[in-house]
Amino acid sequence: MIPPFWPQLFIKTMPDKPMTCLLLLSICKMTELAYITLENEMDLTLAYKKSIQVAELIKLTVATQTVFATAVSEVSREIMDKAFEGACTIGFTQVKDRYALSAKLRFRIDEDFPKHNEGFDYARKLVPLMEASFSEQEGFVLLQMAIPTSSKMDEQKMVLIKRQISLQGPISAYEELKLRNAALSSTNQEQELELIHAKYLSEQKSEFLSIASHELNTPITILRALSQISLRLVDPNEIKLYGHLQKVEKQAGKLVTLTQQLLDVSKIEHGQFTYNKEWVPFKDFMLSVIESFKLLAPAHKISYELGADCEMQIDKNRIEQALANIVGNAIKYSEKGTTISIRTAVQDDVVRITVADEGIGMSNETLAKIFEKFYRSDMAHSQYKGLGIGLFVASKIISDHFGSINVKSEEGMGSSFAIDFPKLILR
Structure with missing residues (x-):
């Protein structure tokens, strides 16, 4: 019953020696024509029909088509009933210049799986070559019929x-639905993996920034303090x-x-951004802030x-x-030399602070992203220094005071930031 052109190494596969079957599966080059996951009764019908379809295209006899499809169906049923996560691949295998119609079935098992069962035994009687092998957690079956x-x-x-x-x-219609679901599942898995990867990278970056900023803070602060002390000690007449x-x-x-x-x-x-809130006269606060801005922008x-x-x-x-x-x-x-204007107003129990400039303005794309962490437009990245952090932090502070911030801008026409604080924090 066993075709003489198959090497004897492939024939002797014992249940306690799974590597032999793995060797067979890996050495036999397989051209995959159909792949069916074994989940329910309709998958048994699908495995049967796909086997018939492939055998028919090879122009095997009707009897041979039926025998091979029945063997695939019997093994698939045992796997579906008694194992887990079964899958059947139908196609051609090749050794040297000879070809065989083949079905490879792979599945997960537990200790209760019967390695000798009626379905497997029946399939062995139908096809010239059937090999089954088991490891502790997996099972493999190879069915072959020489072409x-x-x-x-x-x-x-x-x-x-x-x-x-x-x-x-x-x-x-069932196969069409199954293929669509598989494609959707694959897309969802890819998206999920991308999200996991992005989250991992974000966490790694955040951890690095946290460590780096803490490690740099002390020496830089000391450096600045020493430079300020040196400025007070050195004679200004030593110009250089x-x-x-x-x-x-x-x-x-x-x-x-x-x-x-x-x-x-x-x-x-890390949820450690704290606030010390107190009741503050708004006008006096703004006058003090504006004076510091004048020093900031001489x-x-x-x-x-x-x-x-x-x-x-x-x-x-x-x-x-x-x-x-x-x-x-x-x-x-x-x-x-351009003007930066700051306006405040109290209307309908809302305090509004408006900051407007006569600068380069922003595109709609930039407007949609300016409050994102580390975001900088291509033009800003190439022409201006910065990390893209300032507006992210500003928006966080304002939202934590129950406020909102809105921006109007047009390229080449400047920008206007409107900050609103609600009645909730006013008196």
């Missing part, structure tokens, strides 16, 4: 048969040395700011108009930080 040399099977004919099956499409120390102090200040921004991002992500004109007064329950330092980030952006992206 007569009169069929003149070769690589080209296999390609044509594969193409014909593809053109014929699903053989039933004094100038160098001023540059060191300025750059150290920038590093302190950047490090503090990274620390803020880390605190936000090359720009700072105009302001303050509306009615009220009291707000805020963290003064955090709100000043949020406004400084917004005004800092206005300074960075507008020419020297």
Whole structure:
């Protein structure tokens, strides 16, 4: 019954020696024509029909088609009833210049799986070659029926048969539905993996930023303090040395700011961004903040108009930080000598702070993303320094004060940021 052209190594497969079957499965080159997951009774019918379809295209006799399909169906039934996650692959295997119609079945098992059963025994009587092998958790079955040399099977004919099956499409509505579900499941799995990978990268980046910012904060702060002390000790008349120390102090200040921004991002992500809120006279607070902005932007004109007064329950330092980030952006992206205007108004129990500039403006794409962490437009990335953190932190501070922030902008026409705080924090 066993075709003489199959090497004897493939024939002797014992249940306690699964590697032999694995060797057979790996050495026999298989051209896959159909793949069926074994989940319910309809899959048994599908496995039977796909076996018939392939055998018919090879032009095997009707009797041979039925025998092979019945063997596949019997083994599939045993797997579906007594194993887990079974799957059947139907196609051609090749050893040297000879071909066989084959079905490979792989499935998970537990210790209760009967390695000798009626379905397997019946299938052995139907096909010339059937090999079954088991490991502790997996089972493998290979069914093969030699293709007569009169069929003149070769690589080209296999390609044509594969193409014909593809053109014929699903053989039933159930297979069509199964294929669609499989495609959808595959897409969902890919998306899920992408999300997991993105989350992992984000967590790794956040961890790195947290560690880096904490490690850098102390030495940079010390460096800036020493540079400030040196400036007080050095005679200003020593122009060259004094100038160098001023540059060191300025750059150290920038590093302190950047490090503090990274620390803020880390605190936000770890839920450690805290506030010390108190009732503050709004007008006095804004006047103090505007004076500091004038020092921050000596090359720009700072105009302001303050509306009615009220009291707000805020963290003064955090709100000043949020406004400084917004005004800092206005300074960075507008020419020297242009005006940055700050307006406030109290209307319908809402306090509005508006910061407008005459800078480069933003595209609609940028407007949709400016509050995202680390986002910078292509133009900003190429022409201006920064990390893309300021507006992210500002929006977090404002939302944590129950406020909202909206932006209007047009490329080349400047930008306007409107910050609203509700009645909830006013009195």
